[in-house]
Amino acid sequence: MAEQPMIVHDPAGVRLATHPDYPVFKHVVPLPSISLMDSIGAATLENFFIVAEAWASVVSRFAPTGASVLDIGCGCGRTARLLLLRPDLTYLGFDVFKPAIEWAEAYLSPLSGGRFRFAHVDGHSAHYNPRGALASRDVVFPAADGRTDVAFAASLFTHLLEPDAEHYLAESARCLRRGGVLVASIHDEPPPGVRYAGREDRIDVERGYFVTLAGRAGFALREDLGALCGQTALAFERR
Numbered sequence: 034m035a036e037q038p039m040i041v042h043d044p045a046g047v048r049l050a051t052h053p054d055y056p057v058f059k060h061v062v063p064l065p066s067i068s069l070m071d072s073i074g075a076a077t078l079e080n081f082f083i084v085a086e087a088w089a090s091v092v093s094r095f096a097p098t099g100a101s102v103l104d105i106g107c108g109c110g111r112t113a114r115l116l117l118l119r120p121d122l123t124y125l126g127f128d129v130f131k132p133a134i135e136w137a138e139a140y141l142s143p144l145s146g147g148r149f150r151f152a153h154v155d156g157h158s159a160h161y162n163p164r165g166a167l168a169s170r171d172v173v174f175p176a177a178d179g180r181t182d183v184a185f186a187a188s189l190f191t192h193l194l195e196p197d198a199e200h201y202l203a204e205s206a207r208c209l210r211r212g213g214v215l216v217a218s219i220h221d222e223p224p225p226g227v228r229y230a231g232r233e234d235r236i237d238v239e240r241g242y243f244v245t246l247a248g249r250a251g252f253a254l255r256e257d258l259g260a261l262c263g264q265t266a267l268a269f270e271r272r
């Protein structure tokens with residue numbers, strides 16, 4: 034069977050506006066445009082909110098009071114918008130899809146009193162940033178060594194080729210303090226006999242192999258969180 038062509042998210046086609054159907058209320062985080070929701074795979078507002086609540090709950094569970102949080106592949110801040118309700122947290126999100134970062138900087142950061150910031154990294158992704166200047170395996174996370182308490186990657190490893198995933202695990206380990214936690218989701222249904230499979234529009238990895246890759250980067254599995262919004266979520270501790 035012929036392979037399906039890869040859908041490419043074109044930054045030029047994205048509206049840096051709020052959602053057309055809902056007004057913006059003072060002190061309330063606005064909703065992103067439909068094109069931004071499309072860019073993170075949220076086909077409906079219901080899905081957008083369910084995924085947001087699920088990830089914010091899980092991240093909050095692992096984030097001690099005053100935690101510094103790193104959101105790897107943050108998109109337009111779907112999880113960040115609920116983490117904003119925790120006044121003790123500081124947060125840095127980054128992503129290769131520039132419109133999402135521009136939107137989050139414009140609409141979320143101002144509501145955070147300087148605690149939340151969003152950064153663009155120009156890593157190449159055939160699906161999300163085909164004109165990216167850097168190979169993803171050369172991306173340096175915009176965070177200092179050993180200062181992050183909780184890092185999370187919501188549906189990010191589901192889009193990373195194996196060498197990029199290995200590099201992102203190593204960068205996560207560099208940024209986390211000892212004992213810090215990485216929560217990451219994967220699709221874990223590669224074809225039989227294959228450990229790591231797919232293209233940047235959907236990657237599958239054997240759960241055990243992902244734990245091995247994380248182990249090589251300096252992580253121990255702390256908790257298998259099971260199913261989370263159609264993916265499998267794992268919490269690792271930085272050794």
Ligand SMILES: C[S@@+](CC[C@H](N)C(=O)[O-])C[C@H]1O[C@@H](n2cnc3c(N)ncnc32)[C@H](O)[C@@H]1O
Nearest residue numbers: 073106107108111128129130158161169187188
């Ligand atoms: C399915 S979306 C999830 C976005 C966000 N985590 C959320 O839950 O709303 C996947 C995100 O990963 C980002 N992404 C893909 N490859 C990346 C890379 N190499 N580095 C950083 N972000 C990447 C995409 O631009 C996209 O925003």
